[in-house]
Amino acid sequence: MDGSKHLQLPDQLVYYPLFKEWKALAGVSKPGALSVNLGLYAKALDLFHFSDYCYFIFNLQDVKTEWCSKGVKKLLGLEIDEFNVAAFFSMLHPEDLEIFQQRELLAIKFFKSLPKEHIFKYKLRHDFRLILKDGTIKRILEQAVVIQIGEDGQFQRTLLTLTDVDFLGEGFVSGLSFIGLDGLPSYSNIDLEKGWEECTNPLSPREVEILALLCHKKDSSQIAEILNISVETVKKHRKNMIKKTGCSDTNELVLKALRKCWV
Template sequence: MKIRIYEEARKVWNILADRADPPDLAMELEIHRKVLNFFQVGDCYYFIFNAVKGEFDYMHPGVQEVLGYNAQECTIPVMMGFIHPEDLGWFLEFEQATVNFFSALPIEKVLRYKARYDLRLRKANGEYVRMLQQATCIQHDENGAVLRTLCVHTDITHLKPTGQPVLSFVGLEGEPSFLNVDIKKGFTPSREVITRREKEVLRLVLAGIPSREIATQLNISKLTVDKHRKNMLKKTGIKTAAELVVKALREGWV
């Protein structure tokens, strides 16, 4: 079963990166910069996905702490075997939609988006957990075709124990977002609930950084940070910062 699903996924990925082999990648600093842009609200690990070969170039050893598997055994077909049977269809639909989305982007915008969706994965002890996958391009060719992506898996079971998997494309550097995408209707920019600066504050809040340190990082006053936080609560009708974190995660605001 997992081999068949893998072959179907390879067909999708081959559309995205139709070439023999990607060039070598030398971007350790770029990887670390991108990792920092992913908020982490639970146990997580990351990996580099080679879209041309349909395999991992690197799997972070943190996968053992989160799922209980050794990084060396985590190949693409093996990881697909961990997907909950009810979520396999969603996985293939989301991957196809992601290929369609990135293939339609102008080359200058390929690096300005991340795709995010949630799926249930089986841990080594047999328990299923809900993982949030966030992926962004870290290498593309001269035509904009995605060659490698950086993906982060975060355990969000405590924030979304049940519910249907959801796909979003989150705009970075001021680009519009496409949230809770209806795959059958295509991609329609979502109305931005919060401003770009509020997103920057929220991203740091989600990373567990206190307001005073957020002020230092963004070169603004703590009073301004507090104002942004109050504005976000008022706009969204949410009463507490904890509820804001859950809402931001579920709606894909950052």
Template sequence: MKIRIYEETRKVWNILAERNDPPDLALEMELHKKVLSFFQVGACYYFIFNAVRGELDYMHPGVSEVLGYNADECTITEMMSRIHPEDVPGFLEFEQATVDFFSRLPPEKVLKYKARYDLRLRKANGEYVRILQQATCIQHDETGAVLRTLCVHTDITHLKPTGRPVLSFIGLDGEPSFTNVEIRKTLTPSREVLTKREKEILRLVLASMPSREIATHLNISKLTVDKHRKNMLKKTGIKSAAELVVKAVKEGWV
């Protein structure tokens, strides 16, 4: 079963299959810490995916805390074999849509997007958890073809215990986002609910950072931070910060 899923997914990745191996990439831990600070809405781990080889270059040992497996057990085929059977068709469709999306981007914009979707993975004890996968390109060639991606897996079972998996492409550095993407339909930018500054603050709220620390981090006053937080609640019709966090994760706003 796991080999079949892997072979089907490799067909999707074949757009890169004939390229030479990507050059070595040195990633410092501080980069990981910076990226991970945006995703701490639950227990998480991360890995580096080599799109050319269809293999994992690195798996963070934190996977043992989330799923109960040792990092050295986590090959790409093993990870795919742990997908809930009902989520396998959607996983293949999401991967195809993601490859299509990044293939259409001009080279200068490949690093300005992250793909995110959720699916259920089986833990070592046999239980299933809902994982939010967020992937961003960290290395591409001169044509913009993706060579390596950094993927973060976050346990969001407490935020989304049930429901249909959804796919979104989140624009960074002012690029438009495409949320709750309908597969095989023309992409049109979704209406941006939050401003760029509000998204910055929301990401830090998701990282459990209090308003005073957010103000210091962004070099603005705490009063300004509090004003932005109130505006976000008003614009979204949500009554509390906790509800805002849940809605942001479900809707793919950040």
């Protein structure tokens, strides 16, 4: 990604509060060089990309994108050198502008409240609509994790994925959620006025493993091989999860799991 491109928006005043908070979160120290295998990093953090998707790095201090994956062409119809912060905000659906900013501002507040050792153990997730150049409207699931902080604890860079979730249908709407990793609590579909409240997960650790693989479109045989268990055991867990969560089938289970942040 061409990091030399400066932000140019038709009405920067609309976004000024958000940009100001991003820059304040990053502090004054310039980010150092970043050396990380993004594919492995994303996989380790279980960033879903079960459909067309792209990754990109966001520099909070300079409010700019620094790198973007080739998938942006198929997902958004943009060349890599066309994708930047200005392009993103120009595509954001007008009806989603206000709630997008409200969610981002609350996310900043949440991450600032975390102890330093927990910063890398949370991912942000929410959805919104983008309008492509050809007029197509796509519902996008955004997931973000912090990948670099400064010595002073200031946030410097985040890794984000944008995934097309249109195929999940109108029943899928993902509000702002903070998903805890390594046993940390999660907070799903947060009320923007009340703030975040811990959500409960009715599933066992093994069920969560299986459900995560179902979200990645793995079938029972593939799951059994990955987890080194029998196919019958996988089927039994799937049946129990559907019954336990009050769902009618696997598709409903996956949708509910994503909304409730069980995975």
